[in-house]
Amino acid sequence: MLSLGIDVGATKAHGVVLDDSNTIVAEVGAFSRRGPVGLEAVLLHIANSLAAKLGVGLRDFDSVGIGVPGMVNPATGEITAAVNLNIEHMSLRSTLAPHFAVPLRVDNDVKVTAIAAGMLLDSLSVTYVNFGTGVAAATLAGRLIRGHDNAAGELGHLVLDPDGEPCRCGQRGCLETIVGGRYLAPRMDFLGLNWTRLGETTTPAGRAARDQAVRVIARLVTIVSVAYASEHVVLGGGVIQAAPWTITAVKQFLIERGETATFPPYASIAARISTLSLDRKAPAIGAALIGQGWTEGYKA
Numbered sequence: 001m002l003s004l005g006i007d008v009g010a011t012k013a014h015g016v017v018l019d020d021s022n023t024i025v026a027e028v029g030a031f032s033r034r035g036p037v038g039l040e041a042v043l044l045h046i047a048n049s050l051a052a053k054l055g056v057g058l059r060d061f062d063s064v065g066i067g068v069p070g071m072v073n074p075a076t077g078e079i080t081a082a083v084n085l086n087i088e089h090m091s092l093r094s095t096l097a098p099h100f101a102v103p104l105r106v107d108n109d110v111k112v113t114a115i116a117a118g119m120l121l122d123s124l125s126v127t128y129v130n131f132g133t134g135v136a137a138a139t140l141a142g143r144l145i146r147g148h149d150n151a152a153g154e155l156g157h158l159v160l161d162p163d164g165e166p167c168r169c170g171q172r173g174c175l176e177t178i179v180g181g182r183y184l185a186p187r188m189d190f191l192g193l194n195w196t197r198l199g200e201t202t203t204p205a206g207r208a209a210r211d212q213a214v215r216v217i218a219r220l221v222t223i224v225s226v227a228y229a230s231e232h233v234v235l236g237g238g239v240i241q242a243a244p245w246t247i248t249a250v251k252q253f254l255i256e257r258g259e260t261a262t263f264p265p266y267a268s269i270a271a272r273i274s275t276l277s278l279d280r281k282a283p284a285i286g287a288a289l290i291g292q293g294w295t296e297g298y299k300a
């Protein structure tokens, strides 16, 4: 059995092939490309590279799953409003179908990562919070919480500071403008700060930037924890991967909060925070699981 899984993010894409025991037998990374033509090209490039590594053809894959950012209809394989990929609408499943022998399954990238996190943690009580170019969360609570139009968890445009930085969505001070990579990276450059090493900074500007980021990540973790009270709150995405200090700092912040407030139970929230052991690979693993039929956090 060869399960192909590909995750395409705003800047990078990653593909894996899993065997019967869901162990990775081949993997490849690539840069993302924009627009429907670019997305099709990068997906076929990764699929062909993986097939070549294994000495097989595209029609030899037993299942195919794809994770993409934006609004995805998993029933039809159509994507809409994939702003980070410059795609307004694309029938991804039918576009790629002629290349493969099996039906493709397509889902939102953060939701497929939540499914991977659930498998890796052997739990159906998981909230995955992704800090990538944008910010979003997905929750397994016995099954995946999809919401209307599969849009549950799109928390990046929650306004935290009405007087804050303008956001591409038309509001100001969205969560994404503070801890989303799209805004965080240029702000760090502008301030002459290094996000990866911000944990050990001693300058007033560095400390202020670090404290703001920690407060905002902790607030988002608190929001999802109060809403879903998942057994595991898993933080991931490029922003977290680039700065492992954030995990320790957010836990510490929540524990300190718990010393002066009794609700929500901050210390208990801190104890449930973890990161993905397979970081960059996890979304592609989740895509492969989706391909196998793990549509709601388990194999249907």
Ligand SMILES: [Zn+2]
Binding pocket: 156, 157, 158, 167, 168, 169, 170, 171, 174, 176
């Ligand atoms: Zn916004």
